[in-house]
Amino acid sequence: MKTDSRLEKVFASGNLAVTSEAGPPRGADPEKVKEKAKHLDGYVDGVNITDNQTAMVRMSSMAASVIVKQMGMDPILQMVARDRNRLAIQADILGAYSLGINTMLCLSGDHPKFGDHPTASGVYDIDSVQMVQCVRKMRDEGKFQGGADITKPPKMFIGAAANPFADPFELRVLRLAKKARAGADFVQTQCIFNLDKFEEYMKMVCDMGLDEQIHVMAGITPMKSAGMAKYMKNKVPGMDVPDEVIKRIEGVPKADQAKEGVTMAVEFIERLKECKGVHGFHIMAIEWEEQVPEIVERAGLYPRPEL
Amino acid sequence: MITAEQKPIEEIIEYIAPYDRILLVGCNECVTVCAAGGRKEVGLLASALHLHSLKQGKTVDIKEITLERQCDPEYVEELVSLIDSADAILSMACGCGVQTIAGRYKDKPVYPAVNTKFMGASESQGIWAERCKGCGDCLLGVTGGVCPVARCSKQLMNGPCGGTSNGQCEISPDTDCAWRLIWERLKALGMEKRYIEVMVAKDWRPAGGGGPRRIVREDLT
Numbered sequence: 044m045k046t047d048s049r050l051e052k053v054f055a056s057g058n059l060a061v062t063s064e065a066g067p068p069r070g071a072d073p074e075k076v077k078e079k080a081k082h083l084d085g086y087v088d089g090v091n092i093t094d095n096q097t098a099m100v101r102m103s104s105m106a107a108s109v110i111v112k113q114m115g116m117d118p119i120l121q122m123v124a125r126d127r128n129r130l131a132i133q134a135d136i137l138g139a140y141s142l143g144i145n146t147m148l149c150l151s152g153d154h155p156k157f158g159d160h161p162t163a164s165g166v167y168d169i170d171s172v173q174m175v176q177c178v179r180k181m182r183d184e185g186k187f188q189g190g191a192d193i194t195k196p197p198k199m200f201i202g203a204a205a206n207p208f209a210d211p212f213e214l215r216v217l218r219l220a221k222k223a224r225a226g227a228d229f230v231q232t233q234c235i236f237n238l239d240k241f242e243e244y245m246k247m248v249c250d251m252g253l254d255e256q257i258h259v260m261a262g263i264t265p266m267k268s269a270g271m272a273k274y275m276k277n278k279v280p281g282m283d284v285p286d287e288v289i290k291r292i293e294g295v296p297k298a299d300q301a302k303e304g305v306t307m308a309v310e311f312i313e314r315l316k317e318c319k320g321v322h323g324f325h326i327m328a329i330e331w332e333e334q335v336p337e338i339v340e341r342a343g344l345y346p347r348p349e350l
Numbered sequence: 351m352i353t354a355e356q357k358p359i360e361e362i363i364e365y366i367a368p369y370d371r372i373l374l375v376g377c378n379e380c381v382t383v384c385a386a387g388g389r390k391e392v393g394l395l396a397s398a399l400h401l402h403s404l405k406q407g408k409t410v411d412i413k414e415i416t417l418e419r420q421c422d423p424e425y426v427e428e429l430v431s432l433i434d435s436a437d438a439i440l441s442m443a444c445g446c447g448v449q450t451i452a453g454r455y456k457d458k459p460v461y462p463a464v465n466t467k468f469m470g471a472s473e474s475q476g477i478w479a480e481r482c483k484g485c486g487d488c489l490l491g492v493t494g495g496v497c498p499v500a501r502c503s504k505q506l507m508n509g510p511c512g513g514t515s516n517g518q519c520e521i522s523p524d525t526d527c528a529w530r531l532i533w534e535r536l537k538a539l540g541m542e543k544r545y546i547e548v549m550v551a552k553d554w555r556p557a558g559g560g561g562p563r564r565i566v567r568e569d570l571t
């Protein structure tokens with residue numbers, strides 16, 4: 044084992060891993076963090092704590108991660124290259140690890156243009172791949188990015204994001220290969236709605252032997268309504284929502300659309316359990332954390348393994 | 351070249367309002383090419399300012415001159431004979447030109463009449479786009495001749511990010527995704543393998559992270 048991360052142990056045990064996420068509040072109330080996280084307690088192996096998601100200021104992901112840790116759960120600290128240079132990134136990793144956080148996700152971050160501080164300048168000193176490289180070096184070589192020794196190196200289990208759907212499609216697998224090469228242990232994918240395309244992607248992943256190098260967690264998002272499905276199709280960059288998905292949700296009365304969305308999510312998981320190279324599921328129920336337990340149970344992923 | 355755009359006329363008027371005699375100085379280089387501060391624009395701005403002051407019932411004395419290169423002390427010296435007859439200088443050159451004047455004529459206020467934008471190239475008639483951020487350690491040789499520093503909105507060295515949409519950058523459908531362009535070039539050159547190499551964290555010192563930059567050429571000094 045490289046780390047004490049629960050996620051690493053689940054992967055090593057050969058079980059399918061389950062993660063979910065909780066966005067910190069736009070305010071300083073710790074109860075808001077706990078409220079969201081408690082829905083997930085016992086149903087997941089890690090909870091992503093987002094980092095100024097969609098470029099909107101929120102409670103820092105490190106603070107919210109510590110709150111979740113104090114609840115006895117396993118936070119996955121998200122960190123975006125948009126808001127920190129390499130000094131701040133490494134300082135935060137040392138701090139997070141000293142407070143018991145052992146799993147993190149390295150991201151570029153949405154552009155400031157989309158957030159509530161569009162006049163801000165993004166930092167982008169290093170990119171997400173270089174961040175992975177940096178965290179791996181800290182862990183495995185006990186050295187800072189700049190080369191100096193670390194007295195007690197932080198042992199982070201290293202995640203990254205993957206979008207199998209953004210174009211150019213042929214580059215998507217190579218980009219995953221690059222993240223694996225830089226030292227990522229696992230990736231969580233963008234929400235999957237186009238399963239055929241995702242399976243095609245995973246076939247390329249396995250053909251390159253990447254499934255042996257990196258754990259791919261399939262991103263699952265239950266649709267709450269036909270409106271949400273359309274929004275995701277048309278407004279979210281790099282999202283692939285086929286028309287059949289929208290039609291299926293539209294096909295049921297409004298009051299039942301959320302239920303249908305959950306059923307679809309469960310079906311997607313059932314189908315992708317069979318997909319070679321998929322080692323777990325990342326369930327992103329956006330502002331709908333209370334739905335996650337039902338999905339986990341119905342998809343046959345509950346109880347989580349005792350390790 | 352360095353591109354620029356004229357400032358809003360209201361801002362220029364506000365700058366020069368306290369003065370009666372203005373020396374309006376254009377530049378014959380980049381700002382001429384991008385039609386922001388050459389001889390022609392100097393003439394147009396002078397007329398606009400005259401018109402404005404007439405409307406206010408005032409007269410302002412504007413002397414027009416366009417230097418060969420405003421970022422070159424040799425040419426800025428040409429203003430010596432005119433400087434005493436002006437209360438302020440309005441420069442239509444890029445920020446380099448404005449500062450060369452400010453450095454030479456220390457007791458004369460100098461105001462910029464343009465916003466200096468970026469180092470770019472002409473895409474088509476009337477359209478210029480950013481191409482280089484002067485990072486001081488050019489990567490174009492490994493990125494297929496497309497700059498990730500200036501043309502990727504997140505300055506990614508190992509892109510593309512997940513936001514590319516129909517080959518365009520997530521920030522705007524008018525902006526090409528730099529990494530789509532890089533990939534297309536690498537493919538056309540048969541250099542796809544190069545993509546898989548991780549580009550390590552960039553040294554930003556030559557890009558300005560090491561403080562203001564200078565070039566000293568011993569052979570020329």
Ligand code: SF4
Nearest residue numbers: 482483485488489497
């Ligand atoms: S790599 Fe640096 S020097 Fe080369 S074009 Fe880009 S910014 Fe300019």
Ligand code: SF4
Nearest residue numbers: 502510511519527528
């Ligand atoms: S879409 Fe392309 S150009 Fe825009 S930030 Fe992402 S990688 Fe860079």
